[in-house]
Amino acid sequence: MNADPAIDRVSATLERYDEPLLRKVAARLARPRGQWPSDELIRKCLEVLENPPVLDRRLAELPQSGQRLLALMARSRQMEWPLGSVVELLVTFGEEDVRAAGMVQELLEAGVLFPVLNPATNRIGSFGYWMSQALVSGGLNVFTVPCLATRAVFPSTDLPELGETLTGPVIETDGLEWMLRIGILWQLVVGTPLRRTQGGGLFKRDVDRLAQDPLLNARPAMGVVDLPDPGFLTAELGERIGAFKDHDGEVRVEPLPQSWEGGLWEAIEHLFPALFRLRHWGPFDGFRGEPMLGNPFPSAYLIALVILSHQKEDAWVRPAILEDWITEHHPYWQSDSMRPSRKAPWLSAFLLGICFPMRLVAIIADGEGSYAVRLTPVGRWLLGKGDKPTTPATFPRTLLVQPNLEILAYRQGLTPGLIARLTRAATWKTLGAACTLQVEAETVYRALESGETLDSLTRMLDQYGTRPTPSGVVDLLRTWSNKRDRITVYPAAxxxxxxxxxxxxxxxxxxxxxxxxxxxxxxxxxxxxxxxxxFRLAGTRDYGLTPERCVTVESDGVTLSVDLTKSDLLLETELPRIAELVERSTANNRRIYRLTPQSLTQARESGWLLSSLEQWFLQRVGQPATPAARLLLAAAMVEAPRWQRHLVLHVANPEIADGLEQWPTTRELIAERLGPTTLAVIEENAEAINKILAGLGVVQIKDQPK
Structure with missing residues (x-):
C-alpha cells in the first residue's frame, strides 16, 4: 500500500479497468515497452504519477483546455468533481460545448483523470459507455490527484480584467463566523440527531429546528447581506468538513475537525473545498430537500474566485460585473428556455454572504449603495496566487468567567481550537463582537466525555481568562467532574x-x-x-404523565408540605436533593421538608441551577420558586453584597420626593428612592442637597447632619 491515500485510490480504480482499457491508458501515461501483465502496468502508471519530470512531460502533451481543467481542480483544493461541473468549467473557459465531453474522455484515457466507480460496478470497459450512463444514474463524478493537478499549467491570458480603483475603509472579517455556527449546530445535534427521509431530505421536525434557531439564522455580526436558510447552509458545510456524519439515516455529530487545532489558516483551508461540494443549498432557493440536478453553482463559485485571483492585488471588482461575465460564458445560463427566476442575481449572496464572513474576500463601499470585493491574502493563498500569510496576532486573555457560570468571550481573542473546546464545555447563547456562553452540568459532562479533565478545563479558563476564575465556578467544576453515578439498568421490572x-x-x-x-x-x-x-393495592400510577402538583409552601418560603395521597416515586427522589426531612408523617397524612442553606448548597453542587429550581416549583407547587428559596440557592452565584453608609432624607409628601428624584440638579445627588417620602443620600452629598433646598426657599431643614 502506498503512503499517499490519493495514489492508493488511483491504484484501486485502475484495478477495475478491463485489460484492454488499462493497456490503452498505460500506453498514454506509462508508455511501457513490451507486453507487461496488468499489475505491472498499474505499478508503472503509479510511478509516473510520483515522478515530477516525467509527469510534466505528459501534462505538456495535453490540450491547453485539459491542463486548465486540472489546474482549476487544483485551485479548488477539491480533487473530486461531478462530471457535469467539469463540462461547465471546460465550456466557460473556451472549450466548444460539443467537444467538452470528448475532452473529458481524452483526459480519462490519458490517465490524468479517473472515474469514481459505483461499488456495484465490477469492471469498466469503455469510458464512452461509462459517461453515457450519467443521465441514467443521476450523475457521475471524476477525480484526479494533487501531485498531478498542482503541476498543470493554468493559462490566464484570456481571463477578463474587471478590477478598478476604489478608496475608502476596507472591511475584513476575522474568518470565524462559520466555525462558530458549526459549533452552535454541533450542540444542537449532539443530543438529538437530524433524521433524513428516504429521498435524502430532512423530516419536518428537523427542518423546523434548523429554520427556527435564532443563532443559526441571524445575520453575522459583520454581515452585509441576508442569506436564505443559513441554518441549512451551516449544516451542509459542517457535514462536508466531517463535523457531522450520516449513520443509516441519522445525521450525528463527529469530533470537531482536527484542523481547528492547527490555527485559523488551517481551519479556513479545510473549510474552503466544502464551498464546491454544496448540493442541498443554493443562493436562489436556500435549502432543497434533495440534491439539485444540473446544479451550476459549484463550478460558478470556482470560476468567480479564480477570476478574482487574476485581478491585481489592490483592484476591486463589483459582483454584478463579475456575474455578468459568468452568465455570459457559463453554459447553464445560455439556455433560451431558462425560467426568469433562474436569472436572478446570486453572486453577491456567495461573495458577501459566504466568502466575506469566511475571510476569503474583503469589501469596500462602491459609492452606489453596494460593495465591491477583492481577495484577501488568505484567499489569494488558497487559490495559488500568493504565499501563506503570517499567523494573525492573538489576544490570549479573551474570556471573562462570571460567578453565575456565564462566560463572555471577546471575539478578537478566539481561535478555532478555542471555539472547539468552548463548544464542548459550554452552550453558546449569543454571537457578536462579544459572545456569551453558559456552563452547565451537562456541558461539563460532555467535555469530560470528549477527553477534557478538571485540570484541563480550569487551565483553559485561567489561561484565556481576563481575571482569575471565581472560586464558586471552580468548586462546581470540581463537583461535576468528580460526580460518578453508578447506574443499574433493568430491562424490565x-x-x-x-x-x-x-x-x-x-x-x-x-x-x-x-x-x-x-x-x-x-x-x-x-x-x-x-x-x-x-398485598392490598391502593392504586397505580402512570409516570408517563405530567408530574402531579402535591406540594404546598408555608408562609416562611422554605417549609414544604407534601400530600402523601398524591405524591409519587419521582418526588421522593427529587426532594432529598434540595430539602431536608423534618417530619415523616403528620396527622393529616402529610410529610414536611424544609429548604436549608446546606441542602440547597448540596443541590447546587450536584448541578441544580436556578432554572432547575424554578421548573421544579412550577411542576410540583404550581407557582414560581419563593424568594427565600432563590436566595438560598443563588446567593453564592451572584456578586457579593456590600455595606454603604447613607443618610435618609424625609420630605413632606411624595410629590416633593418625585421632584427631587426627577430634577437633574438633584437627581445626581440621590442614591435611591426608599419609600413614598424617603430618599437615600450619600453623606458627602448632604451639604449640596441642603444648599439646593435652601435655594428653593426651604428656610430650615430639621435635624441636619453634622
Whole structure:
C-alpha cells in the first residue's frame, strides 16, 4: 500500500479497468515497452504519477483546455468533481460545448483523470459507455490527484480584467463566523440527531429546528447581506468538513475537525473545498430537500474566485460585473428556455454572504449603495496566487468567567481550537463582537466525555481568562467532574411503592424478594415473583404523565408540605436533593421538608441551577420558586453584597420626593428612592442637597447632619 491515500485510490480504480482499457491508458501515461501483465502496468502508471519530470512531460502533451481543467481542480483544493461541473468549467473557459465531453474522455484515457466507480460496478470497459450512463444514474463524478493537478499549467491570458480603483475603509472579517455556527449546530445535534427521509431530505421536525434557531439564522455580526436558510447552509458545510456524519439515516455529530487545532489558516483551508461540494443549498432557493440536478453553482463559485485571483492585488471588482461575465460564458445560463427566476442575481449572496464572513474576500463601499470585493491574502493563498500569510496576532486573555457560570468571550481573542473546546464545555447563547456562553452540568459532562479533565478545563479558563476564575465556578467544576453515578439498568421490572418504610420492611421480612430503591420503593425483576394475595393495592400510577402538583409552601418560603395521597416515586427522589426531612408523617397524612442553606448548597453542587429550581416549583407547587428559596440557592452565584453608609432624607409628601428624584440638579445627588417620602443620600452629598433646598426657599431643614 502506498503512503499517499490519493495514489492508493488511483491504484484501486485502475484495478477495475478491463485489460484492454488499462493497456490503452498505460500506453498514454506509462508508455511501457513490451507486453507487461496488468499489475505491472498499474505499478508503472503509479510511478509516473510520483515522478515530477516525467509527469510534466505528459501534462505538456495535453490540450491547453485539459491542463486548465486540472489546474482549476487544483485551485479548488477539491480533487473530486461531478462530471457535469467539469463540462461547465471546460465550456466557460473556451472549450466548444460539443467537444467538452470528448475532452473529458481524452483526459480519462490519458490517465490524468479517473472515474469514481459505483461499488456495484465490477469492471469498466469503455469510458464512452461509462459517461453515457450519467443521465441514467443521476450523475457521475471524476477525480484526479494533487501531485498531478498542482503541476498543470493554468493559462490566464484570456481571463477578463474587471478590477478598478476604489478608496475608502476596507472591511475584513476575522474568518470565524462559520466555525462558530458549526459549533452552535454541533450542540444542537449532539443530543438529538437530524433524521433524513428516504429521498435524502430532512423530516419536518428537523427542518423546523434548523429554520427556527435564532443563532443559526441571524445575520453575522459583520454581515452585509441576508442569506436564505443559513441554518441549512451551516449544516451542509459542517457535514462536508466531517463535523457531522450520516449513520443509516441519522445525521450525528463527529469530533470537531482536527484542523481547528492547527490555527485559523488551517481551519479556513479545510473549510474552503466544502464551498464546491454544496448540493442541498443554493443562493436562489436556500435549502432543497434533495440534491439539485444540473446544479451550476459549484463550478460558478470556482470560476468567480479564480477570476478574482487574476485581478491585481489592490483592484476591486463589483459582483454584478463579475456575474455578468459568468452568465455570459457559463453554459447553464445560455439556455433560451431558462425560467426568469433562474436569472436572478446570486453572486453577491456567495461573495458577501459566504466568502466575506469566511475571510476569503474583503469589501469596500462602491459609492452606489453596494460593495465591491477583492481577495484577501488568505484567499489569494488558497487559490495559488500568493504565499501563506503570517499567523494573525492573538489576544490570549479573551474570556471573562462570571460567578453565575456565564462566560463572555471577546471575539478578537478566539481561535478555532478555542471555539472547539468552548463548544464542548459550554452552550453558546449569543454571537457578536462579544459572545456569551453558559456552563452547565451537562456541558461539563460532555467535555469530560470528549477527553477534557478538571485540570484541563480550569487551565483553559485561567489561561484565556481576563481575571482569575471565581472560586464558586471552580468548586462546581470540581463537583461535576468528580460526580460518578453508578447506574443499574433493568430491562424490565415492577416497582412496589409502600406507604411507609415500616411496611416495606415487613414485606421483606415476609419473604418478598427485591432491591430497595428508596425507603418506600422496592424493585422486583418480575411480577411472577410477587404474590399479590398478600398485598392490598391502593392504586397505580402512570409516570408517563405530567408530574402531579402535591406540594404546598408555608408562609416562611422554605417549609414544604407534601400530600402523601398524591405524591409519587419521582418526588421522593427529587426532594432529598434540595430539602431536608423534618417530619415523616403528620396527622393529616402529610410529610414536611424544609429548604436549608446546606441542602440547597448540596443541590447546587450536584448541578441544580436556578432554572432547575424554578421548573421544579412550577411542576410540583404550581407557582414560581419563593424568594427565600432563590436566595438560598443563588446567593453564592451572584456578586457579593456590600455595606454603604447613607443618610435618609424625609420630605413632606411624595410629590416633593418625585421632584427631587426627577430634577437633574438633584437627581445626581440621590442614591435611591426608599419609600413614598424617603430618599437615600450619600453623606458627602448632604451639604449640596441642603444648599439646593435652601435655594428653593426651604428656610430650615430639621435635624441636619453634622
Amino acid at each position: 415492577t416497582l412496589l411503592e409502600f406507604g411507609s418504610p415500616r411496611e416495606l420492611e415487613e414485606a421483606l421480612a415476609r419473604g418478598v424478594s427485591g432491591v430497595r430503591a428508596t425507603e418506600t420503593v422496592l424493585i422486583v425483576s418480575s411480577e411472577d415473583q410477587v404474590d399479590f394475595r398478600h
